[in-house]
Amino acid sequence: MKSATIDHMMSATVRLDTPAAALNDQIVDQATQVTRLLREFVKSEAIALVAMDPISRTHRTLAADGYTDRTMSYVLDGFPNSCPAYAIAREKDTHSMRWRDFKRNWNLYLPDTFTAQEYLIPDGFKEGSTMCLRVADGRYIGAIHMSWSKEAHAKDEHREMTERFRPILLNICDQLRTPQLLADELAPGSYALAVSPNGFAFHLPNRSPGPHLGEHGELRRVVLEKAKSLKPQRFIWPDDAGRCHQVTITPCRGNILLITEECIRWPYNLSLREIQILHLVTSGASNPNIAEQLFVSPRTVSTHIEHILAKMGCDSRTRLAALAVSEGLLLAESPSRRSRKLAGH
Template sequence: MDQITLSACAEVGFQVAGRKGAHGAMRALRRVIPLDAYEFVAFDPVTGRHTSLVSDGLTVAPAPSEPPLEAGRGPYAMEGALLASYGWRRGLTTPLRLAEGRYTGLLHLSAADFPPHAPALMAALSPTLAHVTDLTRCVIDPVGLPKGFAAVAFDRAGVVRDVAGAERSRVLAEDRSMAACARDFLDSRELSRRGLWQDGNGRWREVRMLRAGVGSHGALQGAVVAERACCLPYELTGREVDVLTRVAAGDSNPQIAAALVLSVRTVTTHLEHIFAKLGCDSRTRVTTKALAEGLCRIGL
């Protein structure tokens, strides 16, 4: 591979990672392949269908029929009805797979003639260009995502998406209740939320929620949810965390007792312990401290 091709490949990766995305990447690719037109076709794993995402140079509208799914092959020549419907003379289609092997879509290219190295070059660029058509990814890296946290993102429909630059949290992705918690957060006016969460195995985790754009080009409103294992702070018990969460929500002792199926006397005893452990002498101060330090239970 010559120096010009290597430089173009590096520029393609830079553009995909930056703000200019697909169009910037294709401008870089045109330095080594004289393209007439191109089209990125995204595969939506939720519906199982393909959708035209980004294109340039089409002489007619893309064909309404489903493009051929060639996920198991490398770049191949476009031919027949699909090529004719686009108004292209000669085409090359590349299945797009991320480095871990997950299929995200197709890239159709049109040119008067393709250089001999084009199929090999497109095969090498496939893992990079696959990020353009990855509809499950959180493509806007949210400001303030803490280091050391595993994370996933949710849209309003509850679809789970990966977060760029963060380890995927399996425990969040597999817990059905977390999608509802994320939707509740999105419906609030909060820009961020933090708290404590007990997973299905009874382990406590520190949780942060942040607003972010998800899906292609961050077009969907979503929430990034990040977590890491933790011990309960201030030597609080799980039941004390529940009571503290209700206090922070403004509930009275009788309301807390009814919600948690406890006696009012038991609630009062828990509150005495909470006040002592947090060093607070009023409900107002304990509420302020709980909200500031993320001591409330997520999803209660």
């Protein structure tokens, strides 16, 4: 293997103050180099390295060659959301998985899937592979896809070589978790703040922390406390005027945390009182417990829960809780005197 080139890619780092546009160009350039090098060994007709944006939770292409635009659009969106092979590769087996490996190990005949029938086979591919990428703490950050026109071309040694490239691919994809690059992709009205491992908060170039994440903002106190866990988190926070703010804590390289905040409509048209009750339902509280904490009657709580179920399209408290967790609909803190007052009940 071309060790000098690989060592250079492995050692490539980014400065915290690198402008987002320059950083993005650097990552794309590294991705292009490494995919070209990998293809020298595996001889695939097509290759694509995609990374997961941890804020938008969508995939983006870092490098691709050999796939049509139509197929690449599907690789970014349809494949992760609908193909059973992707679910296996992401959640159950993160080796480099060829079509034949899915059949042998998981009894999944990939040529019969919608992915193959509608995209890969019409494009002339008879074999392919996917390797999902997870860093040491378990975070999924992207995937490498390859395709061949003949099944025999996807040899066992090619699979082994792909897995030897895993550290390099991880290094490239995880650079997306750099605060400047992520913050640069936020909506214009969003705010951001970075937090160092020792708890020091600092502003990012060209991105204001806004009034709530600013030095004396109430939200700043909340997120600095929650940031101590060093885990990705997503929650909502009501300001003094009763407006809803979506807050996301994203771990980045070097244990830097990116805090982002955006004022949004109340999700599912829920009221603040209903959000408080949803939070307590998700925590496992019973109706009497919720009534006691919010100083309302159990009958009022029951009525609110009926409304929440209808608005969110759920048929049980269990599904409510699952949806609230998956979509980041919980409050930053359990309902308090302040939040009860804001609810105006």
